[in-house]
Amino acid sequence: MNRATRIATGIALAFGIALQACAQSGNVEAGRKAFGKCIYCHQVGPSARNMFGPHLNGIVGRRAGSAPDYRYSAAMKNAGIVWTEENLRAFVRKPGKVVPDNNMRFYGLWSDKEAADLVAYLRTLK
Template structure:
């Protein structure tokens, strides 16, 4: 009986964690609407005013094919990860002085985390992982 109770607790915790993640991704998709004027993501995404964001997690800054980056982005040495993104998105021009990104940033930590949850689910081909 003790093992059954523990199994139920683990299962309930796993389901709750999955539900919370789904909510974060959904909120992140909503947050992405403020990015859509300049960026695209998903299958068929193309560079716009800013680069397409497929495969952002693990991608080196300044390397989206066909996008004309500033020297600051190309030479930033950043490899995108959650930590790098969260630091960057608060104030892009402070993180990469000389970036072409004309965006004041996202100061709300939850919104930034939700946005990362949404962005990081896409692989380099725009398919959801």
């Protein structure tokens, strides 16, 4: 490898890593928009109540199936997972794959980027 190639490879690598870091951390504003797809069933914010789905305040770090006064499916109640950012990203992409037989009727988001943005937004909800 000559010097120019090495430098070019280095730059491409650094760029790739930066892009990946970006996709992982997500964009809060874009996530707020993406949350428009969840709002029919989930409330967030100070006056959030359970609706068709449980409220999602403080969802990052919350145990699956643990919102008081919400009737979960047995699948969600017994999922035995904590909603880490990683689990949430996977869940919004493919709900039925992360918690099989759960009651959330949602196809899943189309892209990892949208999932990361969404989770960045969810993280802001205490």
